[in-house]
Amino acid sequence: QFPALSWLSSLSPAFTTINFATMTTMTLSISVLIGVIHGRSNGLNTMYTGILSFISVMCVIPTSVTVVVEGLNGIANNVIPASSMNAQSLFVGMIVSILVVELYSKLSKVEKIKIKMPEQVPANIATSFNNLIPILVTLLVVSISATLFLKFTGTYFSDFIYSILQAPLESVAQTPYGVIFLAVASSIFWVLGIHGSLVIMPLLSPL
Numbered sequence: 001q002f003p004a005l006s007w008l009s010s011l012s013p014a015f016t017t018i019n020f021a022t023m024t025t026m027t028l029s030i031s032v033l034i035g036v037i038h039g040r041s042n043g044l045n046t047m048y049t050g051i052l053s054f055i056s057v058m059c060v061i062p063t064s065v066t067v068v069v070e071g072l073n074g075i076a077n078n079v080i081p082a083s084s085m086n087a088q089s090l091f092v093g094m095i096v097s098i099l100v101v102e103l104y105s106k107l108s109k110v111e112k113i114k115i116k117m118p119e120q121v122p123a124n125i126a127t128s129f130n131n132l133i134p135i136l137v138t139l140l141v142v143s144i145s146a147t148l149f150l151k152f153t154g155t156y157f158s159d160f161i162y163s164i165l166q167a168p169l170e171s172v173a174q175t176p177y178g179v180i181f182l183a184v185a186s187s188i189f190w191v192l193g194i195h196g197s198l199v200i201m202p203l204l205s206p207l
Contacts, residue, residue: 007154021188025085027093031057034097042105052104052138053097060096061089062156084158087195092158094193100138109135162199 002169022029032050039049061084083089107113108131115129149157186196 003143023086024082026087027085027089028054028057031097034094037102038098038101039105042101044101044105044108045131047129048135049101049104052135055099056100056142057093057096059139060092060146060156061085061158062166075203084156085125086198088162088198089158091192091194096142102144103141104134104135104138107137110134113137113173 035053036046036050036054039046039187042049058080062081063079065079065081067074067076113133115132117126119127140205146157149160153160155163182200185198189196189199
């Protein structure tokens, strides 16, 4: 309808990239921010807590997807599904970031696990070595816990939490009162920092 603006279609990849870099990676970005803010409130180095939160969330979410090509199934490893980075996994990212900073905060106060450096070593290098073991222990706890959870339940922690949020709503999704309840629940999830529409959409779509 607007031929003069047809040239804008060539910029479509730019807007798609912006959408991916912001909305699709929302969980990862917010996990860093939560790590920084929570680390600051605990008197920790915010650079460490931000990066630690990001890495910990990466240890919890799936890093492989099932690919179907011409009827044949295959597993693509070292990739991150969009559902593990967008608002669908936001609640998991928030929980993991808060717990990880708390654990790191506790470990960083244990003098016995700190690597003592000579006084002539620059302060920034000494600080890095002091935090090396607490960071390592924190990542091991997160990664091993996520691996054991996957091994015993057959599902990733992020997918499990997402299904737990949806499952209680399934019994009420088939009635008018249920639809009203889901609309209200969506708003409540938004208040709690969870993408309410993504949580209830799989229930509303069949209706």
